[in-house]
Amino acid sequence: MVSITIDGIKASVPDGSTILQAARSVGVAIPTLCYHPDQSIKANCRICVCEVEGNRLLQAACSQPVAEGMVIKTRSPKVLEARKTILELILANHPQDCLNCIRNGNCELQDLAMEYCIRENPFEFKVRGYKKDFSTPSLFRDQDKCIMCRRCIEACSVIQSVHALGVENRGHHAMVVPTLGMDLIDSPCIMCGQCIHACPVGAIGEVEYIEDFLKAVADPDKIVVTQIAPSVRVAIAEEIGMSTGEMPMETFVTGLRQIGFDYVLHTNFTADLTIVEEGNELLKRLSTGGTLPMFTSCSPGWVNFCETFYPDLLDNLSTCKSPQQMFGALAKTYWAEKMGVDPSKVYSVSIMPCVAKKFEAQRPEMNASGYQDVDVVLTTREIGRLFRMSGLDFTKLPPSNFDSWMGAYSGAAVIFGASGGVMEAALRTVYEVATGKTLEDVNFTATRGITGIKDAEVDLDGTKVKVAIANGLANARKLMNQVRAGESPYHFIEIMACPGGCIGGGGQPITKANAKRVERIEAIYVEDENLPVRKSHDNPEVKALYDEFLHEPLGHKSHELLHTHYHDNQKKYL
Amino acid sequence: MAEEMRIVLRNYGKIDPLKIDDYIAQGGYKSLEKARSMDKKALMDEVKKSNLRGRGGAGFNCGMKWSFAASAQADQKYVVCNADEGEPGTYKDRLIMEGDPHTLIEGMAVCAYAIGATKGYIYLRGEYLFLVETLETAIAQAKEKGFLKDFDLEVRSGAGAYVCGEETALIESIEGKRGEPRFKPPYPPNEGLWSKPTIVNNVETYANIPVILEKGADWYAGIGVASYPGTKVLTLTGDVVNRTFFEVPTDTTIRDVVFTFGGGVRDGKRFKAVQIGGTSGAFIPESLLDTRVAFDDMNAIGATLGSGATFVMDETRDIVDVVTRIMKFFEHESCGKCTPCREGTARMHELMEKINEGQGSDKDTALLNKLGNVMTYSCLCGLGQASPAPALTTIKHFAADYQAKMK
Numbered sequence: 001m002v003s004i005t006i007d008g009i010k011a012s013v014p015d016g017s018t019i020l021q022a023a024r025s026v027g028v029a030i031p032t033l034c035y036h037p038d039q040s041i042k043a044n045c046r047i048c049v050c051e052v053e054g055n056r057l058l059q060a061a062c063s064q065p066v067a068e069g070m071v072i073k074t075r076s077p078k079v080l081e082a083r084k085t086i087l088e089l090i091l092a093n094h095p096q097d098c099l100n101c102i103r104n105g106n107c108e109l110q111d112l113a114m115e116y117c118i119r120e121n122p123f124e125f126k127v128r129g130y131k132k133d134f135s136t137p138s139l140f141r142d143q144d145k146c147i148m149c150r151r152c153i154e155a156c157s158v159i160q161s162v163h164a165l166g167v168e169n170r171g172h173h174a175m176v177v178p179t180l181g182m183d184l185i186d187s188p189c190i191m192c193g194q195c196i197h198a199c200p201v202g203a204i205g206e207v208e209y210i211e212d213f214l215k216a217v218a219d220p221d222k223i224v225v226t227q228i229a230p231s232v233r234v235a236i237a238e239e240i241g242m243s244t245g246e247m248p249m250e251t252f253v254t255g256l257r258q259i260g261f262d263y264v265l266h267t268n269f270t271a272d273l274t275i276v277e278e279g280n281e282l283l284k285r286l287s288t289g290g291t292l293p294m295f296t297s298c299s300p301g302w303v304n305f306c307e308t309f310y311p312d313l314l315d316n317l318s319t320c321k322s323p324q325q326m327f328g329a330l331a332k333t334y335w336a337e338k339m340g341v342d343p344s345k346v347y348s349v350s351i352m353p354c355v356a357k358k359f360e361a362q363r364p365e366m367n368a369s370g371y372q373d374v375d376v377v378l379t380t381r382e383i384g385r386l387f388r389m390s391g392l393d394f395t396k397l398p399p400s401n402f403d404s405w406m407g408a409y410s411g412a413a414v415i416f417g418a419s420g421g422v423m424e425a426a427l428r429t430v431y432e433v434a435t436g437k438t439l440e441d442v443n444f445t446a447t448r449g450i451t452g453i454k455d456a457e458v459d460l461d462g463t464k465v466k467v468a469i470a471n472g473l474a475n476a477r478k479l480m481n482q483v484r485a486g487e488s489p490y491h492f493i494e495i496m497a498c499p500g501g502c503i504g505g506g507g508q509p510i511t512k513a514n515a516k517r518v519e520r521i522e523a524i525y526v527e528d529e530n531l532p533v534r535k536s537h538d539n540p541e542v543k544a545l546y547d548e549f550l551h552e553p554l555g556h557k558s559h560e561l562l563h564t565h566y567h568d569n570q571k572k573y574l
Numbered sequence: 575m576a577e578e579m580r581i582v583l584r585n586y587g588k589i590d591p592l593k594i595d596d597y598i599a600q601g602g603y604k605s606l607e608k609a610r611s612m613d614k615k616a617l618m619d620e621v622k623k624s625n626l627r628g629r630g631g632a633g634f635n636c637g638m639k640w641s642f643a644a645s646a647q648a649d650q651k652y653v654v655c656n657a658d659e660g661e662p663g664t665y666k667d668r669l670i671m672e673g674d675p676h677t678l679i680e681g682m683a684v685c686a687y688a689i690g691a692t693k694g695y696i697y698l699r700g701e702y703l704f705l706v707e708t709l710e711t712a713i714a715q716a717k718e719k720g721f722l723k724d725f726d727l728e729v730r731s732g733a734g735a736y737v738c739g740e741e742t743a744l745i746e747s748i749e750g751k752r753g754e755p756r757f758k759p760p761y762p763p764n765e766g767l768w769s770k771p772t773i774v775n776n777v778e779t780y781a782n783i784p785v786i787l788e789k790g791a792d793w794y795a796g797i798g799v800a801s802y803p804g805t806k807v808l809t810l811t812g813d814v815v816n817r818t819f820f821e822v823p824t825d826t827t828i829r830d831v832v833f834t835f836g837g838g839v840r841d842g843k844r845f846k847a848v849q850i851g852g853t854s855g856a857f858i859p860e861s862l863l864d865t866r867v868a869f870d871d872m873n874a875i876g877a878t879l880g881s882g883a884t885f886v887m888d889e890t891r892d893i894v895d896v897v898t899r900i901m902k903f904f905e906h907e908s909c910g911k912c913t914p915c916r917e918g919t920a921r922m923h924e925l926m927e928k929i930n931e932g933q934g935s936d937k938d939t940a941l942l943n944k945l946g947n948v949m950t951y952s953c954l955c956g957l958g959q960a961s962p963a964p965a966l967t968t969i970k971h972f973a974a975d976y977q978a979k980m981k
Contacts, residue, residue: 043757044912046952057951057959063757078951082914085948089917122941123921148916167752167910170735172920174910 004070019050019061019072030074031083031112033200034149035062037513038499039158045149047112049082050074058082084116092123093172094201095144101202106510108200109147130175135185137362138355139193139206139506146176146203152195159499161474162305164189176203180573188308188571192301192473192497193355193506206355206507209376210385213349216375217260222347225335226256227267227327227406231353231417231502232380234523238509239384240394244516245523250399256351257400259386265335266402267350268409270326271416271425273545274298275536277562278320278422279429280553282492286465291315293468293483293490296422298322300360301497301506303566305473310480311568319563323416324350324357325366328373329561330406334549338405348375351383353417353505356497368561379507408541411442411528418521419471419501420447420454423494427458427467428535435461442534448525450500450518453478455490467492472499576822576830579797581805582781583821586673591708594715597676603721605787609684617688618644621783624791625803630656630741630776631851631880631956633802633869639773642763643689646771651691653682653725654748654767654774657698658732658739661852662903663883666807667777669819671705674781675712679727681780683716684787685773686725694727695767697744700734736907740955741774742766743909754911755955778807798824799868806867806882812848813840813888822867829863832886843888847972851880853900854960856967857893876967878960893975897964898926904961915958918949922965929979939976943969 001012006019006028013022018041023030034045041063049058053071058079066072073079091113098104130143148167153176156165164187168177178187195204216222237247256264282294297303297318306317321329328348336343350357354377360366361374378386387394402408412428415421424444431439446456447467452475455468468490470476476495482488498504500517503524511517533539550557580586589596597603609617622637643651655678659667670678682694696709709729716722732738735753742756745767766772782804786794795803802824808831809819815837822831832838832848839845849855850867856877858865865871872879887896901923908919925942928934946962953959969976 041757043954046913046954049952060757060954065759081944082948082952085945086913086952089913089921089945092917092921124924148910148913169910171905171908171910172916174916 002066002068002070004066004072006072007074013066017066019059019064019066020048022066023061023072023074028074030061031115032062033108033112033147034151036151036154036198037515039151039154039198042150045086045147047083047086049079051076051079084118087112087116087118088121088123090147091118092121093126093128094147095127096125101145102205102208103202107202133178133184134207135183136189136191136359137207138191138358139184139196139204141184141204142202143175145201147201148174148176149200150176151198151200152176152204155194155198159472159474160190160192160194160497161477162188162190165195188574190301190304190308190473190497191356191359191506194498196355196506197511206379206381207358208382209358209378210382212376213378213386214260216347216349221345223262223341223345224260224347224349225263225265225331226261226349226351227265227270227324227331228252228256228351229267229324229353229417229502230271230414230421231505231508231520231524232351232383234417234503234520234527235353235380235508236383239381240387242394244519245526247394248399250401251394251397253402254397254400255387255392255394258392258397259390261349263403265327265331265406266409267323267327268413268416269406269539269541270323270330271413272410272536272539272542273326273562274320274323275412275422275425275429276542276553277558278318279426279433281318281320282426282430283434284554286463286491293488293493294318296494298416298422299495299497299502300354300356302473302476302495304356304359304569305476305497307566307569308571309477309574310484311570313480313483314566314568316483317566319565321366321562321564322360324352324377325360325373325564326562327406328361328366329368330545332369332371332373333561334545335406343369343371348373350374350377351380352377353380353502353508355379355506357507365564380509381507384509405541408539410536410539411531411534412536413539414528414531415524417502418448418524419450419496420469420494421501421524423447423467423469423492425536426492429537430465431458431460432535432537434463437461439535448521450514450521465492466490467494469494471496471501473497576826576834578820578835579805579823580821581785582670582677582778582807583673584785585677586669589674591673591675592711594676594712594719597674601788602676602784603680603716603719605784606680606683606687606721608787610687614644614688614690617684620791621688621786624786624794625800626779626782626786626794627802627869628776629778629782629806631878633879636775636779639763639775640685640688642761643771643773646764648771650693650770651689652767652770652772653686653689653691653694654744654772655682655694655696655780656739656741656744656774656776657696657702658744659699659702659777659881660734660736660739661881661883663809663811663885664852664881665809666819666882668702668705669807670777670781671702672708675709676716677781677784678777679712679716680721681783682727683722683725684783685775685780689771689773691773692724692726694725695748696727696729697738697748698729698731700732703731706731735909737909737955737957740957743955744774745772754909755957757954798826799866799871801870802868806879808835808867808882808884810836810884810886812886813843813891814838814886815840824868825866827864827866828858831867831884832863836884836886839886839888841888843890845886846889846891847887847893849885849887849964850883851878852883853903854878854957854963855880855883855885856963857897857971858967859971876970878963893968893972894926894930894979897968898923898930900964901926904957908958908961912954912958914949915953915955915961918945918953918958919961921945922949922962926965929976932979932981934980936980939969
């Protein structure tokens with residue numbers, strides 16, 4: 001421990017603490033911009049500079065370690081002048097269009113401008129006028145708003161190992177650009193959207209489809225149907241000022257009806273279906289000498305990653321479509337038939353924690369129903385905006401239930417939202433299908449948690465199945481390299497592109513720290529515990545679907561509607 | 575009358591740089607032999623005692639820096655020479671490397687022995703590619719003669735970015751990355767090249783080592799100013815009669831440099847200012863010319879010794895115009911990593927241009943001053959911290975020149 005004084009407060013803090021850590025431990029707030037709790041220290045924004053007695057220069061609190069006897073001033077006139085000037089420098093070329101910025105009200109720069117009372121800027125206002133990049137259906141970049149903190153670069157390169165973003169040019173021409181200055185769509189970007197969470201401002205955001213949705217709602221000819229992904233409920237609460245996990249499902253459903261959905265169904269239904277199909281696919285691969293290990297295919301960022309960086313391993317990917325796309329294909333076939341409506345009138349909207357889902361929905365092969373299976377994808381954040389736009393008071397809304405035929409689900413589907421959940425759900429089903437026995441304890445706790453790589457071994461009546469789980473693509477890469485080298489000990493691998501799984505997806509409420517992801521994960525398992533049905537194959541509506549329509553897992557109809565194929569998308573320059 | 579004293583340039587022009595035997599005939603590589611016969615701690619104590627301070631600009635005690643790397647535990651350590659001599663008006667390192675490459679190699683080999691490094695790099699300025707052959711020939715000769723033993727030395731070159739003269743940006747560049755400074759601590763002697771303990775010294779610093787070992791720390795410590803002993807190579811440019819270089823003891827005054835060695839101002843004109851240390855050096859007026867060219871003496875007048883570049887300006891020079899051009903240089907050379915430098919250098923240039931074009935007011939000068947100060951104490955590296963000095967010192971010492979341009 002070392003003894004220090006911060007703004008007159010005497011404190012004893014652990015050796016090796018930075019000034020920032022020490023200050024926070026005694027309740028002294030120091031502003032930051034390039035600092036991110038889950039990333040390396042960058043010390044490049046300089047907004048956190050503090051005065052250290054005996055030192056002529058100001059020190060960056062985020063990088064400067066404390067030393068015995070250090071006397072620190074975090075709000076001396078010299079410090080305030082520096083911080084204010086730095087803010088003025090940033091704001092002097094930052095577009096002043098907060099009112100129509102996607103991050104209005106949730107922007108670290110806006111907060112600081114407010115806190116430091118920036119009124120008249122002495123520097124001449126000059127916006128750089130870079131071209132906005134709307135080349136992908138998932139996310140956009142607005143370089144003019146970039147403050148060069150480089151958090152997006154670290155998210156992309158270190159957390160995801162994608163390296164789609166880098167710095168080009170020098171001095172005030174320096175800018176964050178996709179590989180070789182290309183548009184995002186031509187870069188190796190896999191559209192996971194982790195850069196959105198990393199961005200403190202509105203320089204990267206999701207492509208919004210709110211107008212498309214409102215147009216469909218306004219059209220009397222359209223039957224607007226929605227599906228909600230498993231991880232959305234725990235997070236949507238954060239968008240409307242409630243605590244994580246606090247939104248009851250029944251109130252959420254009422255809210256969705258209020259904003260104009262004609263039918264509220266659940267992606268959980270097809271999550272259960274995915275488990276039945278994928279579980280059987282695994283058993284088939286195991287028994288017929290198919291390509292192993294088999295990889296899950298629910299995460300579209302991960303599928304993009306595999307197509308871009310491991311096209312040689314595409315045969316390992318489960319041919320199962322993601323739950324979103326299974327739902328899309330069934331909504332305009334099975335469900336329309338069952339409801340007696342014209343599938344051409346069905347407008348299928350999915351509510352997702354993910355921005356890569358927007359891309360996935362627009363893949364040309366995703367039209368098994370004869371139409372684009374999913375018309376539009378809205379993220380958790382966009383639904384939050386629609387809720388706020390509608391002025392809904394969730395404390396007063398009455399509960400309501402999902403509509404039938406594709407609204408029932410098990411706890412196994414719910415846990416799809418957390419890393420390890422698909423694996424656990426699969427194991428619950430595979431065990432019973434393979435052994436014919438009843439699984440008494442459905443909890444496979446080894447698969448849970450935010451740890452980057454997890455593994456487990458399951459005994460299927462004598463047959464040992466080795467499974468691994470990775471979240472975050474840098475972790476996935478480790479498992480993939482093992483597979484590529486022929487050294488993988490596993491039979492089945494679950495990969496989620498985003499840290500923590502879908503609860504940390506690129507479309508979730510802006511997530512400033514992994515601690516929030518952990519909170520969401522916990523909420524997911526509480527929901528699973530409280531459900532009467534916790535195995536996918538026990539979902540009564542899934543049983544009915546097989547009886548009436550699909551007839552058997554991996555059968556002809558399944559093949560047509562629920563399975564897909566992948567494309568080598570390796571970039572030539574990689 | 576002040577006299578030149580050649581330590582680092584002792585062999586300059588006297589020997590054939592490509593003949594190692596010439597260097598050996600002058601006593602070359604004897605100091606390395608002597609160093610290796612010494613206990614490492616005693617060797618570093620000797621360098622410490624000489625009070626040799628880094629000649630790259632930061633002026634840190636060389637022996638002390640070495641001892642940090644020596645005591646750091648690591649499986650690999652590195653010795654790096656900063657030969658990225660990008661400071662406009664400076665060519666002292668070039669003189670040493672082209673005239674006497676072996677003194678640099680010997681100095682680096684002594685350092686390698688002292689700290690326990692087996693690998694070294696000479697990071698050569700991108701515009702000095704013509705020196706690669708000289709250096710590589712000299713390294714090969716030293717290897718062939720067996721002087722280097724297990725010390726492997728390589729020449730590396732940057733692409734010409736000014737900021738790569740900053741030691742951590744230089745390290746990033748050797749690692750193959752974009753040349754941008756790292757925050758410190760950790761300092762390179764603890765965590766440098768590939769995160770291993772690394773000594774980065776300037777060419778001129780290494781070139782002093784063989785002589786210090788030959789003649790002793792006490793001898794060296796007695797030369798020039800006690801707090802910054804030895805000599806400094808100064809390169810004179812601008813409106814001075816003798817546009818050449820001199821190696822002088824550090825107790826020489828700026829006045830002697832300009833008027834005795836430099837022969838005074840050209841064409842019978844009057845002196846106006848001298849900028850010392852490179853592009854980011856302070857502009858020094860007539861009234862401060864009796865300052866000695868030693869680290870702390872220069873700091874005391876708000877200037878820096880820096881690289882020793884000495885740029886003389888006569889009475890006809892438009893100071894505001896000169897500073898405007900300097901600010902353009904920094905706008906161009908800022909790497910863009912930290913906010914105050916990335917944005918600040920461009921704004922300093924913008925404000926200077928406004929004033930230079932007759933569009934400025936006292937408000938602009940005040941803003942320049944405030945911004946310059948904020949940059950000085952907030953920027954991440956020496957480039958940003960030092961870049962406002964020309965504006966700040968001219969606003970202070972040459973206020974009338976600014977006033978004359980106000981609208």
